[in-house]
Amino acid sequence: MGFYDTNLTIFAYMSKLANEMGAINLSQGFPDFDVDSTLISYVEDAMRKGFNQYAPMPGLPSLRSALSQRHFNDYGVTYHPDTEITITPGATQAIQSVIASTVKPGDEVLLFAPAYDCYAPMVKASGGIPVWAALNPADFTLDHQSFSDRVSDKTKLVIINNPHNPCGSLWSEGDVELLIELQQTYGFYILADEVYEKICFADGGFRSFCTYDALKDALFLVYSFGKTFHATGWKIGYVLAPEPLMSKLRAFYQFAVFSVNTPMQHALARYVAEADYKKISVMYLKKQAFFEEAMKKTAFRALPTYGSYFQLFSYEGISDKNDVDMAEWLTREVGVATIPVSVFYPKRRDDIRHLRFCFAKGDEVLSAAADKLYHAG
Ligand SMILES: Cc1ncc(COP(=O)(O)O)c(C=O)c1O
Structure with a gap:
């Protein structure tokens, strides 16, 4: 059974599949690092103050x-x-x-x-x-x-x-x-x-x-x-x-x-x-550069990203599959979950050859994903 046979959003579907397959999840847009402990302590403080x-x-x-x-x-x-x-x-x-x-x-x-x-x-x-x-x-x-x-x-x-x-x-x-x-x-x-x-x-x-x-x-x-x-x-x-x-x-x-x-x-x-907002921007700037560098050894081609914690990569040189099938195949066979870009269009499309990667993850997770993708083709 594939994504189009379910009633799930692509995000829920890919995360579920990533869990089932034990794949690295670069699909859904959430960071895997912690909230600043100062902010957490402020929440606790507010609760305790009533x-x-x-x-x-x-x-x-x-x-x-x-x-x-x-x-x-x-x-x-x-x-x-x-x-x-x-x-x-x-x-x-x-x-x-x-x-x-x-x-x-x-x-x-x-x-x-x-x-x-x-x-x-x-x-x-x-x-x-x-x-x-x-x-x-x-x-x-x-x-x-x-x-x-x-x-x-x-x-x-x-x-x-x-x-x-x-x-x-x-x-x-x-x-x-x-x-x-x-x-x-x-x-x-x-x-x-x-x-x-x-x-x-x-x-x-x-x-x-x-x-x-x-x-x-x-x-x-x-x-x-x-x-x-x-x-x-x-x-x-x-x-x-x-x-x-x-x-x-x-x-x-x-x-x-x-x-x-x-x-x-x-x-x-x-x-x-x-809050030091500059620090947040710099942290993401480094992450983006780190991931793009790590992906250079793979056959995926980076499209430029100017903002957000997402980057598109083209797999044109690797496969002719449509992007939904490619994302599914990568999750099952290679062990990295991503999001196909065609799902962001109003109608189903089979001509897109880009996947969305979320790089709001620890450097070791991003490195491990790039290592796996190196073997994808
Ligand atoms: C472009 C965009 N707008 C809005 C949201 C939703 O933000 P929130 O989680 O604060 O509802 C997201 C979350 O992925 C997003 O990517």
């Missing part, structure tokens, strides 16, 4: 203030802690709140294929219609023609993921110029999923969409503490938006969620104010 009851609906004021300050330090843009920041149970729920509060039945929502897998089902759940524009197949940069052709006055929301999962690509200044031009023509909202903001390898670092004044009034920004502090199991994140957009979002959110885990918020309020 911060165990409901937090206020938009999140703890101290956490929202710390985030407002942090965002200003990083990007020079102010989001007001009272009215423009809301804490959410993970970026996933933030994305759902943005979609549910902006999209009405029949509205079109523009997505770029390949895309992170939760966007389209959430759009459909709100009665919206996903409309797909393309990224260029060679390097996964924005296809300007496709974007311009697919957007129209029916477009209510454009969803952008930058840095990009699964491709590790980034929006260029030219891409953003086109976005600004189209937004000013059609007036759509923008959801920028920037959960990998702190994992960016571009010269000059990451540039958030909020730094473009022309976009700010239409922009929702989504972040994940799970990604930034390698604590994906905590499922806590936040959304930033100007006050008129945020009050729409909270009108939905107050009933859909109401309140997020209180002790985690106390701990994060302390930690965000003091």
Whole structure:
């Protein structure tokens, strides 16, 4: 039985298969190293101090203030802690709140294929219609023609993921110029999923969409503490938006969620104010370089990654299998689990020859995976 015979997401399927086969799991996007023990001690401290009851609906004021300050330090843009920041149970729920509060039945929502897998089902759940524009197949940069052709006055929301999962690509200044031009023509909202903001390898670092004044009034920004502090199991994140957009979002959110885990918020309020984000970026920069170097001895060809903890590798010189079959074969026969890229497209495709590798793993795990892949062909 293969992936297409199950009702599982590819992530659940590959992780299950990796467990069954005892394979090294570079498929699902979670780090295998620990959360900073200081942050853990802050959570324990908050629990012992009795911060165990409901937090206020938009999140703890101290956490929202710390985030407002942090965002200003990083990007020079102010989001007001009272009215423009809301804490959410993970970026996933933030994305759902943005979609549910902006999209009405029949509205079109523009997505770029390949895309992170939760966007389209959430759009459909709100009665919206996903409309797909393309990224260029060679390097996964924005296809300007496709974007311009697919957007129209029916477009209510454009969803952008930058840095990009699964491709590790980034929006260029030219891409953003086109976005600004189209937004000013059609007036759509923008959801920028920037959960990998702190994992960016571009010269000059990451540039958030909020730094473009022309976009700010239409922009929702989504972040994940799970990604930034390698604590994906905590499922806590936040959304930033100007006050008129945020009050729409909270009108939905107050009933859909109401309140997020209180002790985690106390701990994060302390930690965000003091955390060394540069150290996190440097750690991932080293990991990415380490993995790409280790993979050089294999027949897999690295595509450049500019952000996220993922890198695509082409196996064109190794096999003609489609990527789902190749990922399955690698897990069963070689002992390394990855994610096929075709599953991030709206329709099944047999022409993709790339796999996504997660390098948020210990160096010894990455080395062992490269050793096994050396024997793959
Ligand atoms: C692009 C992107 N957005 C959102 C999420 C979800 O983040 P969270 O775990 O905080 O819900 C992920 C997780 O893999 C992701 O890759």
